[in-house]
Amino acid sequence: MSDHDYTPKSKVGKWFNDRLPLLTLANHLTDYPTPKNLNYWWTFGGILTFCLITQIVTGLTLAMHYIAHADMAFESVEHIMRDVNYGWLIRYIHANGASMFFLAVYIHIFRSLFYGSYKSPREIIWIIGIIIYLLMMAAAFMGYVLPWGQMSFWGATVITNLFSAIPLVGEGIVTWLWGGYSVDNPTLTRFFTLHYLIPFLILGLVVLHIWALHVPGNNNPVGIDIKKPSKDTVPFHPYIVIKDGFALLMFMIVFAFFVFYTPNILGHADNYIEADPLVTPAHIVPEWYLLPFYAILRSVPDKLLGVVAMLSAILILAALPWLDTSKIRSAVFRPLYKQFYWILVADVLILGYVGAMPAEGLYLLIARVATAYYFIHFLVILPVLGFKEKTIPVPLSITEPVLGGSVNFATAKNKESTIDK
Amino acid sequence: MKNFLKITSIIISLLVFSNNSVAAEKVEYLKTDWSFKGLFGKFDRGSLQRGYQVYTEVCASCHSMKYVSYRNLAEAGGPEFSKEQAKAIAASFEVVDGPNSDGEMFTRPGKLSDKFVMPYENVKAAQAANGGAYPPDMSVLVKARGGGVDYIYSLLQGYEDPPIGLTLDDGVHYNKYMYGNMIKMANPLSDGLVEYSDGTQASIEQMSKDVTTFLMWTAEPHLESRHKMGFKVIVYLFILTVLVYYSMKKIWSRIETEV
Numbered sequence: 076m077s078d079h080d081y082t083p084k085s086k087v088g089k090w091f092n093d094r095l096p097l098l099t100l101a102n103h104l105t106d107y108p109t110p111k112n113l114n115y116w117w118t119f120g121g122i123l124t125f126c127l128i129t130q131i132v133t134g135l136t137l138a139m140h141y142i143a144h145a146d147m148a149f150e151s152v153e154h155i156m157r158d159v160n161y162g163w164l165i166r167y168i169h170a171n172g173a174s175m176f177f178l179a180v181y182i183h184i185f186r187s188l189f190y191g192s193y194k195s196p197r198e199i200i201w202i203i204g205i206i207i208y209l210l211m212m213a214a215a216f217m218g219y220v221l222p223w224g225q226m227s228f229w230g231a232t233v234i235t236n237l238f239s240a241i242p243l244v245g246e247g248i249v250t251w252l253w254g255g256y257s258v259d260n261p262t263l264t265r266f267f268t269l270h271y272l273i274p275f276l277i278l279g280l281v282v283l284h285i286w287a288l289h290v291p292g293n294n295n296p297v298g299i300d301i302k303k304p305s306k307d308t309v310p311f312h313p314y315i316v317i318k319d320g321f322a323l324l325m326f327m328i329v330f331a332f333f334v335f336y337t338p339n340i341l342g343h344a345d346n347y348i349e350a351d352p353l354v355t356p357a358h359i360v361p362e363w364y365l366l367p368f369y370a371i372l373r374s375v376p377d378k379l380l381g382v383v384a385m386l387s388a389i390l391i392l393a394a395l396p397w398l399d400t401s402k403i404r405s406a407v408f409r410p411l412y413k414q415f416y417w418i419l420v421a422d423v424l425i426l427g428y429v430g431a432m433p434a435e436g437l438y439l440l441i442a443r444v445a446t447a448y449y450f451i452h453f454l455v456i457l458p459v460l461g462f463k464e465k466t467i468p469v470p471l472s473i474t475e476p477v478l479g480g481s482v483n484f485a486t487a488k489n490k491e492s493t494i495d496k
Numbered sequence: 497m498k499n500f501l502k503i504t505s506i507i508i509s510l511l512v513f514s515n516n517s518v519a520a521e522k523v524e525y526l527k528t529d530w531s532f533k534g535l536f537g538k539f540d541r542g543s544l545q546r547g548y549q550v551y552t553e554v555c556a557s558c559h560s561m562k563y564v565s566y567r568n569l570a571e572a573g574g575p576e577f578s579k580e581q582a583k584a585i586a587a588s589f590e591v592v593d594g595p596n597s598d599g600e601m602f603t604r605p606g607k608l609s610d611k612f613v614m615p616y617e618n619v620k621a622a623q624a625a626n627g628g629a630y631p632p633d634m635s636v637l638v639k640a641r642g643g644g645v646d647y648i649y650s651l652l653q654g655y656e657d658p659p660i661g662l663t664l665d666d667g668v669h670y671n672k673y674m675y676g677n678m679i680k681m682a683n684p685l686s687d688g689l690v691e692y693s694d695g696t697q698a699s700i701e702q703m704s705k706d707v708t709t710f711l712m713w714t715a716e717p718h719l720e721s722r723h724k725m726g727f728k729v730i731v732y733l734f735i736l737t738v739l740v741y742y743s744m745k746k747i748w749s750r751i752e753t754e755v
Contacts, residue, residue: 116500153635154563163716314748317740317743335730336535341512348640
């Protein structure tokens with residue numbers, strides 16, 4: 076592709092590369108043509124990879140000291156916090172790392188929603204992403220159970236009980252999940268096993284996610300197809316590598332602040348009380364990143380329908396490439412969609428807030444309205460908008476409007492200034 | 497870039513704010529100046545040592561502290577008693593050990609490696625001795641309560657006569673900071689209850705502050721090294737970020753796009 080392509084010089088290197096071209100794969104990764112107008116919202120893919128690796132490395136270390144037993148789990152966590160060398164650091168990185176992971180994944184998802192990255196030809200990338208997100212939620216939920224505090228125990232009880240809403244086989248499934256007739260030691264050991272397994276499934280899916288991305292290449296803030304390689308692209312290395320590195324460092328500063336100065340602010344105090352099956356906490360709340368879905372679950376009066384609504388709220392995202400009928404990808408050129416986009420962001424934040432509040436009175440009413448709006452956005456507004464909306468003319472290339480001469484010059488230039496640099 | 501920073505900072509502050517508002521109770525807690533708060537927060541050694549005295553003379557008759565060992569008392573970042581002092585403290589407790597070669601359990605003086613001796617043999621015994629209420633283990637108590645140190649500090653000073661019209665059952669006390677205002681623990685502190693060896697006046701307020709500081713340390717024994725390391729890590733990351741920023745500018749200057 077270019078004159079600085081790496082080719083193995085040594086005999087062994089050549090021999091190996093002829094049989095498995097792993098060494099020349101580096102050429103693809105470094106040359107990978109990337110749109111040069113990507114803004115900082117595009118740096119979260121790299122940040123998420125960092126989060127996954129951090130969770131795996133700290134998780135492995137914790138697993139060396141943690142004891143998955145109902146009578147010893149809580150104590151072993153305190154042992155890690157007190158007596159394992161830098162155990163407190165590793166555990167706080169792991170616990171806050173989960174929150175940071177979700178913070179980054181939400182930004183990543185909402186970036187995709189804004190710039191229409193899920194649209195053709197990137198549907199598979201998007202769907203793999205949704206599966207990763209689902210697995211992340213499963214891993215995070217099971218990880219939260221492991222310290223065997225009060226919220227661990229009761230969170231596990233509430234969430235696993237959701238399966239009892241399934242007609243006929245529900246109760247049987249719950250018993251099967253628990254490995255007994257209540258959340259107990261068998262539940263803890265299987266959750267630990269699965270919590271250990273899922274990150275590696277995620278890792279495999281991340282490879283597929285990136286592979287699928289490298290087929291059509293990145294979307295970009297203008298949302299147009301670009302020629303690759305061309306004036307509109309830069310090679311991944313060094314341009315994107317250094318930019319992602321810079322963004323990652325800023326992210327790490329925020330991360331470090333949580334770990335070193337407010338390590339427990341994102342957790343719940345009750346989880347420092349050892350699990351007690353006889354005492355139910357006043358309010359059972361999941362971790363912040365699950366709150367919007369928890370709010371949707373509780374806003375439906377019927378248990379089964381509530382579970383269906385909660386699952387649909389996530390699965391509906393997988394159908395998004397077909398629900399959004401607009402041919403234009405980027406919200407920059409969709410004045411109406413842009414407004415509905417921000418309403419959706421507000422709606423999800425509101426759902427998160429009411430999810431943390433008791434499900435009664437005004438909170439319940441707000442949760443119901445917000446839940447209804449969430450589904451209306453995807454099922455009504457998006458499909459209709461594609462046909463009704465009058466979009467702004469899209470430039471033909473990323474560089475062209477800047478160089479001038481295009482019919483879209485004025486609009487494009489105007490828009491260019493609003494695109495985040 | 498500006499937009500990006502604005503939006504992310506809003507999201508993060510929302511996150512922290514909403515988690516805080518959920519945890520916060522309706523009552524305003526009493527405030528005091530905790531030495532361990534802030535970027536460079538450290539424990540006040542004197543306060544920790546006095547706090548240990550309050551714990552061991554007052555609280556320990558009902559509240560266990562099963563994750564803390566006597567050796568911790570002499571470790572850096574804690575009350576930092578001398579090793580001899582800590583040994584003497586440990587030796588003043590009778591520890592059940594065994595079985596010995598005859599298969600018998602025996603008692604011996606405590607050693608540095610022993611965990612704090614528990615006031616009751618088990619939860620049931622603790623409940624039986626306290627009118628059915630289990631005095632919670634104090635090792636991580638500060639982290640296990642929504643209001644943290646401010647809550648514990650206020651609770652210890654929150655005992656009042658119940659409002660007129662409210663009759664309390666036997667063994668139940670009124671405390672304006674307790675969840676639901678009813679607490680099974682009788683007011684544990686009174687002025688001059690302990691005699692501080694360093695001459696500090698043992699007022700209820702002073703004892704509350706000292707023992708709460710001590711509880712903060714037992715919950716977060718590595719708080720000082722965490723703060724110290726955090727500062728170094730953030731300074732390191734900040735310098736690296738600046739360097740990478742200028743490298744990035746330099747690299748991107750080869751093409752006409754802003755970064």
